[in-house]
Amino acid sequence: MDWKKLLPLIGLVLFVYVLWRFDIGKIISVISLLNPFYVAICFLGTPVILIVINIECQMVFKRQRIHVSFIYSLKNLLIGYFYGFITPGGLGAFLRALYLKYESKAPLPKCLCNLITFNTIDYISIFILGSIGGLFLLGQYPYLYLLILLLLFIMTFLFFFFFRQKTSKHLFQKLIQTQLFQIIQQYIQDPIESFYEDMPSFRSLLTPFLFSFFGWIVFYTELYLIASFLFNIHIPYITFVFMMAVTSSLAVIPISVYGLGTRDAVVVALFSVYNVPPENSISFTLFWFTLFFITPSIIGAFITVWENKKLTPIKHN
Numbered sequence: 490m491d492w493k494k495l496l497p498l499i500g501l502v503l504f505v506y507v508l509w510r511f512d513i514g515k516i517i518s519v520i521s522l523l524n525p526f527y528v529a530i531c532f533l534g535t536p537v538i539l540i541v542i543n544i545e546c547q548m549v550f551k552r553q554r555i556h557v558s559f560i561y562s563l564k565n566l567l568i569g570y571f572y573g574f575i576t577p578g579g580l581g582a583f584l585r586a587l588y589l590k591y592e593s594k595a596p597l598p599k600c601l602c603n604l605i606t607f608n609t610i611d612y613i614s615i616f617i618l619g620s621i622g623g624l625f626l627l628g629q630y631p632y633l634y635l636l637i638l639l640l641l642f643i644m645t646f647l648f649f650f651f652f653r654q655k656t657s658k659h660l661f662q663k664l665i666q667t668q669l670f671q672i673i674q675q676y677i678q679d680p681i682e683s684f685y686e687d688m689p690s691f692r693s694l695l696t697p698f699l700f701s702f703f704g705w706i707v708f709y710t711e712l713y714l715i716a717s718f719l720f721n722i723h724i725p726y727i728t729f730v731f732m733m734a735v736t737s738s739l740a741v742i743p744i745s746v747y748g749l750g751t752r753d754a755v756v757v758a759l760f761s762v763y764n765v766p767p768e769n770s771i772s773f774t775l776f777w778f779t780l781f782f783i784t785p786s787i788i789g790a791f792i793t794v795w796e797n798k799k800l801t802p803i804k805h806n
Contacts, residue, residue, distance in 0.1 A: 511757075515768035519720065520775070527718050534711055535780055541704045542566060548697040549607045552689035555593045555600065564792050565589055569604075571789030574782065579747055588796055596683035609648045610694060612741060614701040616641035619738030622731030629762055637738045709733040712777060720773045724763050732759045747782045 543563045550557060557565070565585050573582035586600040593600070620641055623634030709730045716722035716729065724732070736755045740748025753774045760770045 511767045511771060515766075516771050516775075519768050519772040523719055523776075531711075531715055531719070531776075531780055532784065535784060538704075538708050538711065538781065539563065539566065539785065541707055545610075545697050545700050545704060546607060548700060549603060549610070549689070549694075552687075552693050552697070553599065553603050553606070554687045555589070555595050555603055557589065557593050561592055564796070565592070567785055567789035568793050568796065569789070570782070570785040571787075571793050574747065574786035574789075580743065591799065596686065598684035599686045602684045602686075602688070605651065606689065606694070607697075609644060609651075610698050610701050612644045613641065613648065614698060614705060615734060615737050615741065616644060618702070618705060618731065618734035622733075622735040622738075625728060625731050626735065626759065626762075630758070633735060633739075637735065640738060640741075705734070705737075706730065708781075715776065715780075716773055719776070720769050722760065722765050722769055722773060724760070724765070732756075735759065747778070749778060752778070 540563070543559065543566055546562050546566060547559060550562060565588055568588055569582035569585040572584045573579035575581060583601065583604055586597060586604055589595070589600040589603070590597045616637055619637040620634065623630075623637045627634055710726075712733055713726055713729050716724070736752055736759065737748075739755050740752045742748075742751065745751055753771055756774050757767050757770045761767070
């Protein structure tokens with residue numbers, strides 16, 4: 490049995506356990522009492538987060554001389570949400586590189602490099618915020634801090650390693666032949682060296698990196714307002730932001746679909762420090778998942794169907 494294929498199911502099992510562990514009736518009751526007006530405002534706020542993310546995407550595109558419009562890069566981002574939602578660990582999001590290649594006429598390896606760069610910037614900024622949050626919670630959960638520091642170290646090491654052509658070219662050639670990239674393999678007609686074409690310098694990525702921090706703060710601020718007004722969760726703002734950073738850091742571990750299960754378990758544990766009822770915590774994470782993952786993925790599904798009309802080979806696959 491290939492245990493790697495079962496790994497993404499861990500989050501689903503954890504999610505089912507969390508629901509079973511607590512009173513589902515109370516969770517349904519909390520959700521049913523949500524103020525429809527505030528719910529509508531929350532959904533209207535989702536595009537704001539997507540636009541902030543897209544601005545960061547455009548920054549990375551420009552530094553690597555990949556030219557697509559703001560609207561198209563937003564569509565490409567939503568395509569990534571869709572493919573990430575239907576694949577274990579969200580790894581299918583890299584399929585958006587195929588669409589990016591078609592639109593920008595850039596080599597496919599270069600488009601892959603761009604997506605890896607963007608994701609790495611986001612992950613490092615999450616882990617830095619999460620490690621600071623881990624310090625806040627060092628008394629209650631000492632191992633969280635060490636785990637997030639380990640994730641930060643691994644991601645930073647891979648970032649510096651992967652973008653050194655002399656050291657990483659051979660590894661990249663091996664990686665591109667693995668099952669992870671099996672769909673993309675047949676479309677790679679450009680030389681592997683194009684992966685390093687117009688590689689941005691570390692200094693040039695400083696602005697996108699700082700903007701990533703800004704984007705996460707905006708996102709966590711919106712979550713803070715959602716928790717306060719909709720779910721009667723009252724935690725000091727700074728503490729809440731770092732709790733969300735810790736949660737996001739652990740949710741990126743690819744054992745579920747977009748952190749489902751992992752996120753719920755972590756939030757229940759962290760919010761318990763402030764005596765938040767578990768049904769409120771779980772209702773909050775379910776709303777979070779619906780608002781910022783399911784909704785963009787559904788929109789992305791329609792965009793993917795439309796864009797597939799332009800890409801006949803991808804459509805058939």
